Ligand code: HEM
């Protein structure tokens with residue numbers, strides 16, 4: 001049960017990050033100045049220390065979330081060694097039943113996404129510098145999302161992330177003991193609502209750029 | 216009024232003993248009346264099997280009035296069958312139609328090993344109760360009933376949780392084979408009452424530890440349990456136990 005609480009708390013941290021990350025990157029539609037100065041601000045805040053602290057916290061949360069997920073899924077699979085010939089689910093939904101699959105694919109996407117923009121091992125965007133000598137994040141994003149296959153990867157990943165959050169965003173309230181018959185109606189809408197907001201916001205970035213709204 | 220007699224096809228799990236692999240047996244049964252309970256239907260089928268010199272189907276039952284929690288059948292993929300808030304013994308054949316095929320299986324959980332056919336061993340629940348499902352009371356003269364005031368909302372909530380009959384449908388229906396609804400019903404029932412306070416923290420930690428040791432799965436908040444619970448215990452008890460557990464873990468520093 002401690003593992004479930006760990007998943008819920010780290011889930012909240014990851015969710016907050018996803019929301020902030022979405023808001024930050026929607027600035028690509030405000031033009032190069034807004035985007036690049038925002039990126040520079042993140043890099044230089046607290047003499048560059050803040051960025052690494054946040055990265056460390058996020059990485060720790062991700063590792064804890066995935067490790068707890070692996071433990072929880074293993075325990076639950078082991079709990080029913082012989083399955084049913086016929087089993088009908090009467091209350092649960094697709095999102096709840098596929099948490100580990102959507103989670104794993106999101107994890108794979110995270111690795112790809114970090115390699116794509118943050119680590120950039122092939123140096124595809126290393127010489128993108130704007131007039132003020134800053135890393136030209138705006139041009140990087142706009143260039144990346146001209147490619148249809150890249151856009152497709154991002155779209156699929158965001159749909160899966162949204163499915164994950166539609167269950168997780170509500171489930172965490174029950175895990176931490178905050179859901180009750182009085183608020184259940186609302187709590188059960190938080191996950192799907194968060195998922196919808198994140199889906200629309202995050203899809204708008206690759207699709208909007210592809211449609212030429214950011215250049 | 217003359218009742219129509221039904222013909223049914225039963226697909227029943229047959230397993231000779233704990234070490235037998237088991238299989239699904241298909242039986243054609245006749246002469247089922249709609250006023251029969253599901254268990255009376257099985258009684259009739261067994262009578263016919265015995266007359267034919269065959270081994271009757273082993274299934275668990277006791278009170279047959281929905282209060283003991285002994286009956287435990289997975290009927291067409293739903294614990295206790297299709298009627299909400301109803302134990303298998305209180306389910307009647309009028310909810311089925313002539314010509315139906317009904318699949319009957321035992322509860323499936325590693326912690327509930329099959330004893331024979333549809334009978335499983337639920338002593339894991341007894342061990343969880345022994346780990347903390349009790350309160351300490353003074354022996355001797357019974358205290359005056361009015362000495363311990365219980366607020367009405369708490370009394371009601373405790374009573375709702377206490378309605379749990381320990382049948383195990385929550386475990387059987389949970390995609391993760393989790394026993395959280397059962398354990399939480401006991402924890403919440405006692406945590407809501409003044410008599411439950413002295414052992415409150417120890418109780419939740421010990422009962423959860425025993426639950427985990429028995430090999431039940433983790434709760435993913437699917438809410439299948441509350442949907443099939445014959446006593447309609449609300450998953451609110453799980454949230455209450457989660458909070459109690461986390462507070463107890465953090466406060467006792469373990
Ligand atoms: C940005 C990424 C992610 C976010 C925002 C997120 C968020 C959440 C939240 C809020 C929960 C609900 C916790 C609860 O029920 O109390 C959850 C559950 C879960 N997460 Fe994630 N998660 C993310 C990534 C991942 C990854 C990479 C995995 C990898 C396998 C994963 C696997 C799971 C699983 C299996 C569960 C369900 C556990 C259960 O209820 O049994 N998640 N997630």
Ligand code: FES
Pocket residue numbers: 275276277278279280281282283284285286302303304305
């Ligand atoms: S036999 Fe007692 S509840 Fe069904």
